[in-house]
Amino acid sequence: MSKTTFQYRCKYIVLPNIHRILSIHLSNLLLIDYFFTSCTFDYLFTRLESFTLNNVKSENLISILTNLAFLPRLFSLNVTCIDKIRSRSFIYYLIISLPVLKYCQLYIDIWNEDFDYLIPNNRYSSLEYLTIGTKCSLNELCELLLYTPQLKRLSCTLSASNNSLSEISQIPVCLNTIHLQLEDISFDEFQWLISSFSLQLQVLSVSTQGDIEFLDAHRWQQFISCQMPILKKFYFQYQTMISGLLVTPEYYYDLMKEFTSSFWHEKQWFFTYQHYKSNDGDSWITFYSTKPYRWSRYDFHEVINQHHETGINLADEVNFYNYQTLTQYPIQFTQTTRLNFSQGDITQNPLFISDLTHLFCPSKITELIISNEKFRFEHLLLLLHQFPNIQFLTIPQNILYLSLPQTETNRLIINKNKIMKVTILNQCTLEDIQILLRWCPNLRSLDIEVQKENLQLVIYYLLSRNTKQIHRNRLPLSLDFKNISFWKQEYNDCISCRNKKNLNSSIFSIPCNHHLSLLCCRNINYKMIEKFRIMINKEKLLNDYAIEYLDEDMYLWW
Structure with missing residues (x-):
C-alpha cells in the first residue's frame, strides 16, 4: 500500500472509526512507524480483538506492547520482528501483563542465546495458545510455563539449555496439545520435559534429528503407554545423515520397521520414510508420520529408497531438489500455498512443470x-x-x-x-x-x-x-x-x-x-x-x- 493511500485511510477511515475496529494487520516497518505516530494507540480502541505486526523494528516493540495493555478486548496478538533483539525477557513480561490475551504468536530472534530469567511478575497470563516461532531454550520455556497456568496449546522450537535444568514448579493443568521442533535436545531431556504434563496430553507433535534414541519404538511405546494414557494424536518426524560404515542404512531400516507393530496400528498411527541423496552427495533418511502428513514442509529429493506413501499431505510449503516424473505420484497436497525450487536440473524432465497440477490445487498457490x-x-x-x-x-x-x-x-x-x-x-x-x-x-x-x-x-x-x-x-x-x-x-x-x-x-x-x-x-x-x-x-x-x-x-x- 502506498504512503498516500495509507495516510488517507488512517485519517478518514481508521481515526473516525477507532471504536468499531475489530482487527488490525500491519506488515511494513515504515507503515508501522507511521501508524503509531499518527494514531494514539490506547483504550479508545475499545473493540480491537486481533492485532498483527509483521516486520516491526525491535526498538519500537517495547513501546508498542506497553500501549497494548490499555486495550480491553485484545484476545489475539501476532508479532514478527524484522531484526534481532538482545533479550526476550522484558517482551515476555509485557505480554504476560496483557489482561485478556488468549492467543499469541511470536517470531523474535535474539543476538545472545543465553536466557535472561523473566522479570518477576505478580500476575498470571490469560494465554491459552502460545507459539514461539524462533528458537528458545528449555529453561526459557520452563520460566514461561510458570506464568501461563491457563495454557492449552503450546508450539515452539527448543534448544538445549546452557545451564542446569530447573524443575517446573507449576504445571498448566489445561495443557493438552504440544508441538515441538527439537534442536540439540536428547531423548532424555525431551522425556524429562514432557513427563511434567504427560498425563493430560491429547496431541503430541515432535520433529527432531540427531539422537538415535528417538528411533527406539519400544521406548516410545513404553513412554506413551505408561505416561500418556489419553494421547489421541501422535505426529513424529526424525531426520539424520548417514555417515561412515559403522551405521548402515539397513540398521535404520530395522529400527523404523519396529513402528509397524500392533501397538501403532491399533492407534491408527502410521509412518513412512525416505532415504535420499542430497545434491552435495550426502545420504539422508527422514522418518515421518502419514495419513495425513501434517508437517509444514515437504521435500522432494533424489530418492534411493522410499516406503510406499499415499493419501493427503497437509504441508504448507513444498521444496523441490529433484525433478523426477510426478504423474503417478500418489499424494495430493491440498493445503500447499508455497512452492520452492531449490536445486537440481529441470532440463532433465521438460514435462515436470505441467505435471505439478496433478499434485497441487493451482488456485491455492x-x-x-x-x-x-x-x-x-x-x-x-x-x-x-x-x-x-x-x-x-x-x-x-x-x-x-x-x-x-x-x-x-x-x-x-x-x-x-x-x-x-x-x-x-x-x-x-x-x-x-x-x-x-x-x-x-x-x-x-x-x-x-x-x-x-x-x-x-x-x-x-x-x-x-x-x-x-x-x-x-x-x-x-x-x-x-x-x-x-x-x-x-x-x-x-x-x-x-x-x-x-x-x-x-x-x-x-x-x-x-x-x-x-x-x-x-x-x-x-x-x-x-x-x-x-x-x-x-x-x-x-x-x-x-x-x-x-x-x-x-x-x-x-x-
Missing part, C-alpha cells in the same frame, strides 16, 4: 520461490501459467534469460499475472528491472541488490513515475533484453493508464510502475542514504516518502 539458477524465463512463465494466483515471487537474476534466442516466428507470449511482490536474490541491473516491470504491471514491493555504481541510476529510474520521465530514461524498446525481444507495438501510456482508458493494452507497454510503493535495497552503506535523500528532493521524484536504514538494508516507502 500464492508464493513461488526459485533459487535454482538453472531455471530460465520460459520455465517461470510456464509456472505462472499453471498457477495463476501467484502474488509473491523470489527469483535469481539470471532467470531473466531465455534458454534460446527468439525468432520472428517464435515470439514470447506472456499472460497477465497477479504478482505484487518480487525479491531478486542476487545482484541485478537496470536492464533486469525494466524487464521485470514489463511483465509485472501490478508490482507493489521490490527487494533487490544492485552494484554500488549503478544503484543511484536504478533508484532514479524506479522513482520516475510519470510517463514523460520514464520515456526519457528508459532503454529503447527496439533493444533485445537478454534474448527477450519486444516486438509489440509501442504505446505512450503504461499498462495501468491504458486499462483506465479501456484501450487494448500490451504487456510490453512502457513499464510505468504506478503501483510500486515499497523498495528494499540490500547491502547498502549507510552513507548512501543521505545521497538518495538529496537526489529525491532535488529532482522532486517524490512528494511524500519515508526512508529507513536497518542492518545494511535501505527501505523506501512512498
